[in-house]
Amino acid sequence: MSEKTPPIQATKMMKKLMADHFLALDRAAAEGSPKVAWCTSVGPAELLIAMGFEVYYPENHGALLGASRIATDTIPVANAIGYSPDICSYLTADVGAFLKGITPLTKAYGIKGVPKPDVLVFNTNQCRDVQDWFEWYGRHFNVPAIGVRTHRGVGEVREYMVADVAQQIKDLIPTLEKVSGNKFDIDRLREVVGLSKQCTEQWRAVLEYGARVPAQMNFFDHTIHMAPAVVLRGRPEAIEYYNTLLAELVEREKAGYSAVPGERLRLYWDGMPVWGRLRMLAELMNELKAAIVCSTYCNSWIFGAFDAADPFESMARAYTELFIVRDEAYKEAYMLEHVERYGCQGIIFHDAKTCPNNSNSRYGLPQRFAEVHGVPSLVINGDLNDLRCFSDEQAKTNIEAFVEQIEEMAA
Amino acid sequence: MVFGGIDIGSTATKAALIDDSGALLGSAVRRSGVDFTASANLALEEAAKQAGVDQKDIVGIFSCGYGRKNATMAQETRTEIACHAAGAYHHFPQALTVVDIGGQDNKIIKLNAKGMRTSFKMNRKCAAGTGAFLEEMALRLDLPLESLDQLARDAQEEATLGAYCTVFTATEVLSKIRDGVKVEALVKGLFRSVVKRVMEMDILEGTVVMTGGVAAHNPYLAQMLSEELGRQVLLPPRPQLNGAWGAAILARDFRARQLARE
Ligand code: SF4
Numbered sequence: 218m219s220e221k222t223p224p225i226q227a228t229k230m231m232k233k234l235m236a237d238h239f240l241a242l243d244r245a246a247a248e249g250s251p252k253v254a255w256c257t258s259v260g261p262a263e264l265l266i267a268m269g270f271e272v273y274y275p276e277n278h279g280a281l282l283g284a285s286r287i288a289t290d291t292i293p294v295a296n297a298i299g300y301s302p303d304i305c306s307y308l309t310a311d312v313g314a315f316l317k318g319i320t321p322l323t324k325a326y327g328i329k330g331v332p333k334p335d336v337l338v339f340n341t342n343q344c345r346d347v348q349d350w351f352e353w354y355g356r357h358f359n360v361p362a363i364g365v366r367t368h369r370g371v372g373e374v375r376e377y378m379v380a381d382v383a384q385q386i387k388d389l390i391p392t393l394e395k396v397s398g399n400k401f402d403i404d405r406l407r408e409v410v411g412l413s414k415q416c417t418e419q420w421r422a423v424l425e426y427g428a429r430v431p432a433q434m435n436f437f438d439h440t441i442h443m444a445p446a447v448v449l450r451g452r453p454e455a456i457e458y459y460n461t462l463l464a465e466l467v468e469r470e471k472a473g474y475s476a477v478p479g480e481r482l483r484l485y486w487d488g489m490p491v492w493g494r495l496r497m498l499a500e501l502m503n504e505l506k507a508a509i510v511c512s513t514y515c516n517s518w519i520f521g522a523f524d525a526a527d528p529f530e531s532m533a534r535a536y537t538e539l540f541i542v543r544d545e546a547y548k549e550a551y552m553l554e555h556v557e558r559y560g561c562q563g564i565i566f567h568d569a570k571t572c573p574n575n576s577n578s579r580y581g582l583p584q585r586f587a588e589v590h591g592v593p594s595l596v597i598n599g600d601l602n603d604l605r606c607f608s609d610e611q612a613k614t615n616i617e618a619f620v621e622q623i624e625e626m627a628a
Numbered sequence: 629m630v631f632g633g634i635d636i637g638s639t640a641t642k643a644a645l646i647d648d649s650g651a652l653l654g655s656a657v658r659r660s661g662v663d664f665t666a667s668a669n670l671a672l673e674e675a676a677k678q679a680g681v682d683q684k685d686i687v688g689i690f691s692c693g694y695g696r697k698n699a700t701m702a703q704e705t706r707t708e709i710a711c712h713a714a715g716a717y718h719h720f721p722q723a724l725t726v727v728d729i730g731g732q733d734n735k736i737i738k739l740n741a742k743g744m745r746t747s748f749k750m751n752r753k754c755a756a757g758t759g760a761f762l763e764e765m766a767l768r769l770d771l772p773l774e775s776l777d778q779l780a781r782d783a784q785e786e787a788t789l790g791a792y793c794t795v796f797t798a799t800e801v802l803s804k805i806r807d808g809v810k811v812e813a814l815v816k817g818l819f820r821s822v823v824k825r826v827m828e829m830d831i832l833e834g835t836v837v838m839t840g841g842v843a844a845h846n847p848y849l850a851q852m853l854s855e856e857l858g859r860q861v862l863l864p865p866r867p868q869l870n871g872a873w874g875a876a877i878l879a880r881d882f883r884a885r886q887l888a889r890e
Contacts, residue, residue, distance in 0.1 A: 401655065598752045610694060610731065614749055618709035622745040625710075 222474045225438065227462040235444055239326045240627040245271040246332035252397045253332045255354065257347045257585035258447055259517070259536055260340040261365065263413050263528070266451040267406040268390075269399045273332050274448050275350065276343075278322075279307025282314055283492025283602035285321040292603055306348035306571040306602035312353055317437045329422055336396045338389060339364035342542050359446050363392050365515040365535035372544045374537050387454060403528070409451040410532060419459035420446040421519045426466050427510040431475030433466050436509035437499040438476060446518040476628045478510040482623060485556050486512040488567030489575045494609070503611060505620045511559040513540055513552065514575065541574055548577055553590055562623050564594040565616070570606040593626070595619040629687045630679070631883065633875025634661055634668050634697030634702060635711060636659050639731030639759060641839055643671035644872035645679045645686065646880065650718050654679025655699050657841075664695035672701065688879035692871055694732070706878055709748050710873050714881075715850050715874025716837045717743035719864040723850055726831050727853070728870070729822065729842035731759040736830040749830050754793065757825025759842045761794050768798050771813060777846040781816040787817035798822065836864045838886075844868035 245251050252268035256262050258277065265272050282288040288306065291313030296302050299314070300309050314320055315331065337351040337360065348364060355362030365385040368378045390401045423442065426433035434442070442462060449455035454505040486509045491498065502509060520535035540551060556564065563588060568579035571577065583594040597615050600606035630653060633731045635642040645653045656674035658667045668691070676683050689808045690712040691699035708730070708831070716726045717739055726737040734757055737748040756760055759852045782877050787809050801814055822842070826832075836857065844867035854861040864870050 593747060596749075611750060613709050614694075614709070618707040618748055620743075621707060621710050622748065625744050626746075 222478055225442075225462070225465060225469075226417045227458065227465050228441070230458060231442065231445060233459055234449065236326050238448055238453075239322055239328060240592045242271050242273050242332040243326075243328045246447065251337040254393075254396075255334040255337045257339045257343055257350065257351070258336050259342055259539060259541075261389065261522070261532060263409045263451045263532055264389065264393070264406060265338060265622055266388060267391045267409045268397050268401060268589060269313065270393075270397060271332070272448075273334070275306055275311055275331075276347075277444070277448050278314075278320070279311050279329060279470075279602065280490075280492050281321045282310040283307075284495065285324075287314060287319060287321055288493065289604055291317055291319070292605075294446075297440075302571070302603065302605075304476055304571060305344065305350070306600055308346050308350040309571075310602045311350070315354075333357055337362040337364075337392065338393075340367060340536060341365065342367040342369075342536055342539055344541075344572070346574075353522070361392050361396065363389055365389075366538070367542060370544050371537060371541050371542050372547060373456055374534060378537050379530055379533045380536055383529040383542050384426065384531055386532060392420045404559070405615055406528045407525045410528040412453060412456065413451045413520065414523035414525065416446055416450040417518070417523060418453045418457065419463060421521075422463055423459060423466070424511070424515060424519070426470070427476075429470065429614070430483075431477065431480035432508045432510040433470050434472070434481065435476040435499075435502070436490075436512045436515065437495055438504075439512065439515035440490050440495060443515050443518055450518070466581040475508075476510075477503055477506060479506045480508045481505075481506040483559065483561050483618060484509045484560065485552065485561040485564045486514070487552065487564055487577050487590055489514060489569045489572055490570075491567065491599045491607055491612075493604050494599075494607060494612075497609065498612070498616075501616060505617065507620050509565070510554050511561060516555070517541065545578075545580060545582065549582060549585060552577075552582075553586070553592070556590075556592055562593075563619060563626070564592060565592055566596045566597050568596050570598070571603055572601055575601075593619075593623060629684055629880075629883075630681050631876045631880040632672060632675070633711065633872040633877070634672060634689060634691040634693075634861050635708060635869075635871035636668055636691065636693040636699060636786045637708070637731050637841070637871070637873060638694050640868070641667040641671045641693075641695070642812065642869050642872040643668070643675040644869050644876050645675050645681065646873065646876045648880065649654045649709040650770070650877055650880065652866070652869070652873065653681065655866065657868060657870070660695060664698035664702055668695070668699040669701070679754070681770060690879040690882070692764045692875045696699055703879065704882065706849065706875060708737055709745070709750075711874035711878060712839050712872045712876045713739055713743070713745050713748075714735050715870035715872075716864060718874065718877050720835060720837055720862060723834050724831075725836045727826055727832065727836060727838045727843075728756060729838070729849070730840050731842075734758055734826060734829065736826070736832070737831075738833075742783055747830075751825065751829060756792050756797070757822045759840075761797070761822065762796065762818065762842065762846070764794055765801065768801060769814065771811070771815070774845065775849045776815050776819075777885060778878045779812045780846070780848050782821045783812035783816035785810065785813040785816075786820060787813045789817045789821050794827075799854055819846070819849055819852055825855055827856060828874035832857060835862065837864060837869035839864060839867050841868040
């Protein structure tokens with residue numbers, strides 16, 4: 218096994234894709250055509266692309282604010298206008314940045330501000346925060362904020378849920394036709410759903426490289442390379458990108474590379490990334506030779522149900538069978554299956570202060586994992602964007618001690 | 629042979645020197661201050677002097693605590709969680725729940741009968757229930773830290789304090805002072821608050837051992853916890869040294885494994 222791991226080459230291609238994506242959005246907003254739709258990360262993006270919109274994802278922007286740590290300065294601005302420090306720090310970072318008139322897109326792409334929306338389309342499968350977030354911009358720009366209200370705490374995905382969500386997606390069409398000036402075309406939607414399906418399958422294949430021993434990619438790589446699956450799904454560029462990345466992964470595996478040189482330990486990550494501390498955490502895990510090989514978060518962009526033959530129902534199904542909206546029993550079984558398949562010796566739960574929706578440690582799940590399945594876990598307290606809620610030292614000590622504990626048990 | 633452990637905590641730096649059997653030869657406790665490396669060096673020097681050994685005769689040194697990386701003389705670092713576990717198990721070799729109350733954070737560490745950790749928890753970033761909490765309260769009440777234990781023991785009554793947060797508790801304390809509540813009752817209430825914070829962190833099963841500087845200086849806390857649990861809470865011989873002592877034990881075991889391999 219090689220001790221040296223050169224950087225993944227495909228990253229360059231991704232940077233170019235992301236730049237093109239944001240520049241196209243910027244142009245569209247400036248020229249007024251095509252129209253710009255803002256969409257939640259797991260919203261009905263396929264429909265928006267099929268209707269000819271350029272699609273912008275505020276959650277992606279939230280993550281950029283976190284990763285660039287601009288969030289630290291912008292969250293308090295939103296707090297001051299009445300958005301509590303206890304609610305989604307993507308929302309508060311994003312609204313605060315808007316009020317301050319700053320964005321990481323300026324430094325990265327020379328873009329002055331985020332592209333002005335012509336319509337905002339949410340899906341509450343993530344949480345209620347996205348709806349309130351979009352409605353704030355809806356009021357600000359005086360444009361429609363419309364969306365899908367999804368089912369939550371879902372055990373088995375039932376037909377009535379799929380039918381309901383499919384109908385809600387169809388109900389968006391008249392507004393979207395009006396805003397875009399384009400007629401809805403079912404064949405175009407079929408084509409986009411087909412592209413999204415391909416993208417999803419490739420993203421799944423990329424993630425499976427985490428299951429290799431040693432893992433070819435880890436959680437920190439995934440948080441970077443998931444960007445096209447999030448913002449470009451439904452577009453051919455995303456498929457091209459993952460083809461390139463997958464080809465490179467084949468070669469890297471042959472060359473004997475591994476995501477964490479000298480991998481000694483494999484872990485599962487549950488919850489949001491701590492965007493502002495990715496590097497610190499990645500370095501710590503490298504030092505400990507512990508690879509985080511699988512995560513709930515990065516797996517959330519696998520939408521296996523997409524089916525071009527049945528676009529509305531399959532979108533409804535894909536967006537209803539997501540981990541985040543499921544009940545505890547489903548979550549436990551899902552995580553256990555992944556822990557086993559990826560050969561994880563333990564789970565790190567990130568309890569993100571401002572995102573209860575993606576924090577799965579609050580109702581005794583870690584204890585059930587230990588007692589019922591014999592899987593040890595660690596809960597670290599932190600946040601996706603609000604670094605006021607994260608203590609470097611405590612996180613480090615906790616993670617180091619957890620790795621010690623697992624190694625001690627294995628010895 | 630002599631082995632050493634250095635525990636550089638947020639408040640105090642502890643050094644312990646032991647022999648092959650794990651018996652303590654010498655020790656020192658110093659304030660960590662702003663130069664962790666210097667305080668570690670001084671603590672080790674003092675411990676060596678007390679033990680009557682030359683520093684170069686110390687075969688292996690492990691460090692732990694917040695400043696563990698600053699102990700330049702240490703061969704290896706371990707987390708304080710590993711070291712408190714090793715220290716407690718050395719004194720009580722059985723399945724244990726170790727409750728360590730530190731200057732900045734509390735830990736609950738569970739060990740199986742072989743002394744292996746099966747789980748641990750640290751308090752969240754807030755300092756409620758830690759040494760820092762008691763220090764802050766002593767300051768507010770204008771009391772020397774050393775007087776707290778006796779005051780709590782002497783209390784005929786106990787003030788009820790509800791908040792999680794240290795700052796909120798300070799406000800509660802002020803309002804109780806205004807209402808004429810006796811200082812002893814307040815201190816006992818503060819101790820109760822520490823015990824409650826610990827008990828809500830995890831289930832304290834089996835044999836419970838309390839370690840750390842806070843328990844060392846306020847053994848009444850262990851008594852209160854015993855009363856709450858309905859069984860005796862154990863204290864190791866030198867609770868404040870437990871982490872350093874454990875680090876030395878780990879250094880000793882490490883050396884033994886190395887020798888076995890050679
Ligand atoms: S799921 Fe969490 S991070 Fe995502 S928008 Fe909702 S609260 Fe924010």
